[in-house]
Amino acid sequence: MEIGFKILLVEDEVKLTKVIQDELTLEGFDIDIALDGNRAEELFLNNAYNLVLLDISIPQKNGYELCKIFREKNAKIPIIMLTALGEIQDKIQAFNLGADDYIVKPFHFKELVARIKVFIKRTDIESREQIISIHDLEVHCDKKTAFRGGKEIALTVKEFALLKLLIENPGKPISKQEILEKVWDLSFDTGTNTIEVYINFLRNKIDKPFNKKLIFTKSGYGYLIK
Secondary structure, rough: OOOOOOOEEOOOOOOHHHHHHHHHHHOOOOOEEEEOHHHHHHHHHHHHOOEEEEEEOOOOHHHHHHHHHHHHHHOOOOOEEEEEOHHHHHHHHHOOOOEEEEEEEEOOHHEEEEEEEEHHHHHHHHHHEEEEOOOOEEEOOOEEEEEEEOEEEEEOOHHHHHHHHHHHHOOOOOOOHHHHHOOOOOOOOOOOOHHHHHHHHHHHHHHOOOOOOOEEEEEEOEEOOO
């Protein structure tokens, strides 16, 4: 039983939806249903889900549009396409938009459950690895790696330490003195512009290649991620 694992099922075939919901409920999953694209987007934006099951050919916004929207809002959530469209170009388009898996109808229910459990295991591993995320930025504390938009960002030891300090305190300005103490192990200001230089390094790697900026300066208070 996977109690507490919440799934958004986006499917417009009412009978199939009912079968999938009943079977997954028996497995212990918590299921929300959307029969069209607009409802799916509304549910996704207002609830926290562990996984999405997404048909492509649905009314209003189709599965491709939704996949793109969901991935932009959440870089980590597993998205499994459940669709009758089995051509290779359909699969390539879905994967290019951020889908994690692709199951062609008709399918065996046991296979669907097995695929879902793969992502459950992955989620469990990631939670143990202490992954901190904000928007599409992920910091893997144990592995000391960072990703934005799914792409790894090469960071030095001090750059990573500075980024980790900021992302552990989202929205909170971190003063120069606190940064010196926690990143450089210094209890006094050396009078150099080292912190400004390293903030600039981070901005060039974390913000510059992307449209949305995450690292900010709050004059008189310090630096923050939001």
